[in-house]
Amino acid sequence: MTAEVTAVTQAPPLLEVADVDVVLGRGWRANHVLSGVNLKVWPGEIVGLVGETGSGKTTLARTVVGLARARGGRVLFGGREISRLRGTARRRERRAGHIQLVFQDPLRSLDPDLTVGDIVGEGLKIRGGLSAADLQARVASALDRVGLPAAIQHRQPGQISGGQRQRVSIARALATEPKLLLCDEPVSALDASNRNYILRLLAQLRDSLRLPIVIISHDLSSLAGIADRVVVLYRGRIVEDGPVAEVFTRPRHPYTALLMASAPSVKHDRELSVHQLRRTTADPASPSAAGACVFAARCPFAVAACAVQPQLEPVTDDTASRRSAACHRHQEWPALARQRQAVAARR
Amino acid sequence: MPGNPPLDQVLGIEDLHVTVHDGAAAALRGISLAVYSGEIVGLVGESGSGKTLTCRAALGELPPGVRADRGKVTFAGEDVTSLSRRGWERLHGSHIGAVFQDPASYLNPNLTVGSQVTEVLRVKRGLSRKQAHAKAVELLTAVGLYQAGRVFHQIPAELSGGMLQRVMIAIAISCDPELLIADEATTALDVTIQAEIIELIKDLRDQRGLAVLFVSHDLAVIRELCDRVVVFYAGEIVEAGPVEEIIERPRHPYTQALLRVASVGDFQRRELEVIPGQPPHVGARITGCRFAERCPAATAACTAGDIALTRLGAAHEARCVRVNDPALAAASAAVTAQAAAAADPELARR
Numbered sequence: 001m002t003a004e005v006t007a008v009t010q011a012p013p014l015l016e017v018a019d020v021d022v023v024l025g026r027g028w029r030a031n032h033v034l035s036g037v038n039l040k041v042w043p044g045e046i047v048g049l050v051g052e053t054g055s056g057k058t059t060l061a062r063t064v065v066g067l068a069r070a071r072g073g074r075v076l077f078g079g080r081e082i083s084r085l086r087g088t089a090r091r092r093e094r095r096a097g098h099i100q101l102v103f104q105d106p107l108r109s110l111d112p113d114l115t116v117g118d119i120v121g122e123g124l125k126i127r128g129g130l131s132a133a134d135l136q137a138r139v140a141s142a143l144d145r146v147g148l149p150a151a152i153q154h155r156q157p158g159q160i161s162g163g164q165r166q167r168v169s170i171a172r173a174l175a176t177e178p179k180l181l182l183c184d185e186p187v188s189a190l191d192a193s194n195r196n197y198i199l200r201l202l203a204q205l206r207d208s209l210r211l212p213i214v215i216i217s218h219d220l221s222s223l224a225g226i227a228d229r230v231v232v233l234y235r236g237r238i239v240e241d242g243p244v245a246e247v248f249t250r251p252r253h254p255y256t257a258l259l260m261a262s263a264p265s266v267k268h269d270r271e272l273s274v275h276q277l278r279r280t281t282a283d284p285a286s287p288s289a290a291g292a293c294v295f296a297a298r299c300p301f302a303v304a305a306c307a308v309q310p311q312l313e314p315v316t317d318d319t320a321s322r323r324s325a326a327c328h329r330h331q332e333w334p335a336l337a338r339q340r341q342a343v344a345a346r347r
Numbered sequence: 348m349p350g351n352p353p354l355d356q357v358l359g360i361e362d363l364h365v366t367v368h369d370g371a372a373a374a375l376r377g378i379s380l381a382v383y384s385g386e387i388v389g390l391v392g393e394s395g396s397g398k399t400l401t402c403r404a405a406l407g408e409l410p411p412g413v414r415a416d417r418g419k420v421t422f423a424g425e426d427v428t429s430l431s432r433r434g435w436e437r438l439h440g441s442h443i444g445a446v447f448q449d450p451a452s453y454l455n456p457n458l459t460v461g462s463q464v465t466e467v468l469r470v471k472r473g474l475s476r477k478q479a480h481a482k483a484v485e486l487l488t489a490v491g492l493y494q495a496g497r498v499f500h501q502i503p504a505e506l507s508g509g510m511l512q513r514v515m516i517a518i519a520i521s522c523d524p525e526l527l528i529a530d531e532a533t534t535a536l537d538v539t540i541q542a543e544i545i546e547l548i549k550d551l552r553d554q555r556g557l558a559v560l561f562v563s564h565d566l567a568v569i570r571e572l573c574d575r576v577v578v579f580y581a582g583e584i585v586e587a588g589p590v591e592e593i594i595e596r597p598r599h600p601y602t603q604a605l606l607r608v609a610s611v612g613d614f615q616r617r618e619l620e621v622i623p624g625q626p627p628h629v630g631a632r633i634t635g636c637r638f639a640e641r642c643p644a645a646t647a648a649c650t651a652g653d654i655a656l657t658r659l660g661a662a663h664e665a666r667c668v669r670v671n672d673p674a675l676a677a678a679s680a681a682v683t684a685q686a687a688a689a690a691d692p693e694l695a696r697r
Contacts, residue, residue: 052538052540053507161625191393191565192564192608192609193604194621197621200621203619218538219610220614221610221614224614225617226616258539259538261542262541263538263610264541264568264610265567265570265610266566266567266610274539344546
């Protein structure tokens with residue numbers, strides 16, 4: 001596993017997001033959605049992007065495909081900068097369909113008046129250069145890849161089930177034969193069986209096409225099943241990045257640990273309970289200065305040093321793998337957490 | 348509540364049959380369940396299994412064209428099956444509170460949160476403007492909203508999804524109802540917020556003796572919150588019992604399948620399983636077990652005739668002809684063993 005990862009990481013990344021800042025709104029409304037985000041995606045890997053609502057996961061995906069504009073930093077795809085493309089060059093890049101985004105809510109992102117066949121073939125039609133028969137064949141093959149019968153192309157999104165709709169969204173993205181697939185919460189609207197079906201499908205696509213996939217999700221345990229690497233976002237900053245097995249066995253940022261402890265489970269065998277990771281009124285006040293660590297206000301382990309935002313730095317431990325975390329106290333907090341009370345103080 | 352026997356039955360549903368499309372198709376076939384005070388009962392099943400319809404029947408809010416043909420719904424011992432509109436209005440809010448999946452669509456986006464909480468208090472309880480304000484702030488604080496006095500004056504668009512769900516819960520419990528119906532109330536929330544809402548509902552149960560009917564498609568959420576669980580499949584109850592027992596010794600093949608696909612939450616790389624096939628359409632005419640088509644353990648006996656619920660323990664029952672078959676019990680044990688092996692060895696021994 002480690003050898004594999006090193007081999008992969010020596011190759012140039014397919015996607016490189018470098019120091020990207022995204023600000024939405026201007027003046028007093030300006031909202032820093034992403035600050036100094038770095039993300040690399042190598043061919044053939046599945047990267048899980050985790051974080052809560054408002055953490056900037058979706059904005060990061062939108063920035064990569066050019067739907068949101070980065071104020072600072074660069075987005076490189078295959079070594080070429082795509083974030084500064086304008087006019088014809090930008091249009092050409094987009095129509096090539098190298099990067100495809102699968103939107104969050106399949107019911108709202110699919111045109112209800114079009115048939116499934118129209119939806120899947122729309123991108124190809126806009127790009128042009130295909131005969132009607134070729135287009136038809138590409139649509140059928142994209143549907144086949146996601147396990148849908150060709151007959152479904154005459155239906156409309158409202159006439160098929162939620163799980164099938166999500167597969168149509170993925171088929172639409174696959175039709176242009178992308179080199180990178182971004183999926184925004186592909187499973188959050190589905191029940192457990194359909195969720196596993198979609199995740200398995202994504203894993204198969206990665207294996208059969210060597211297609212790198214970025215999966216945005218707030219459900220950590222489903223990512224554990226298929227992702228190679230996880231990136232944890234909190235309030236527009238990456239707080240932890242590393243191979244999935246290691247991040248989930250030994251989280252180095254207290255926020256990652258909180259996410260893990262909060263995930264519902266059919267078993268009750270968590271190493272740390274949520275109460276050991278949540279701030280209580282008994283904890284000393286955390287630094288609230290302007291440049292303080294983004295997580296300080298919720299962190300039970302914040303100290304004076306946390307008044308300065310920590311950078312995402314490599315965490316060196318016993319393993320040789322590449323892991324990084326943005327926490328001043330990444331060495332100390334796990335021991336401190338274990339000393340805290342595991343059950344809630346009754347009000 | 349394990350240990351002490353439940354006292355008062357708050358909600359009772361007996362042999363409820365509901366049809367859709369003006370009687371053309373049966374959507375619920377003989378649902379019977381009860382919720383006692385101080386107890387959280389979970390309804391679990393795939394989309395379209397009848398969980399939400401059961402909730403709506405319990406709220407007296409069946410959509411047009413949907414009728415309860417047979418059976419009885421009781422609230423605190425009183426038959427409310429054919430209650431008038433006015434009668435239901437008296438029950439809503441004061442005795443039954445409800446929370447749904449998408450809080451933003453149930454709140455008026457133009458009114459402040461405070462005015463929507465006080466409206467209920469003033470209409471249902473007849474409080475004065477001042478009393479209602481004080482009570483509303485108290486309720487918003489009770490559901491864990493920070494700076495409730497400020498939230499009072501904010502409009503829904505200024506609050507996050509988790510905060511809005513707390514506001515909905517505050518409204519639902521504002522008149523001290525005996526029953527809270529939560530339909531996928533945590534599904535749209537972040538995991539950290541979901542964990543907080545689950546704790547809030549448990550606190551309300553403990554402090555007010557609230558009875559809760561909680562609907563979710565996620566067995567893991569049910570496990571975290573509920574005392575008892577009722578498993579729905581295609582409009583029927585296929586298994587019901589105490590949550591620990593159902594999770595550790597599921598007896599119906601459908602429950603076993605649900606458990607295999609649930610978030611086990613152990614963060615290990617594992618084979619993601621799916622339940623093959625699709626549930627039958629609403630109104631599909633099936634003889635015998637409705638799950639037989641997708642069941643790995645199905646035999647000829649499964650489709651021979653109607654199957655009754657088999658009592659398996661004090662409160663545990665399952666609808667399966669092979670429920671006492673040793674081969675099926677072995678399959679159930681495999682699920683448990685798999686779960687135990689992945690769990691902490693110390694826990695498995697206990």
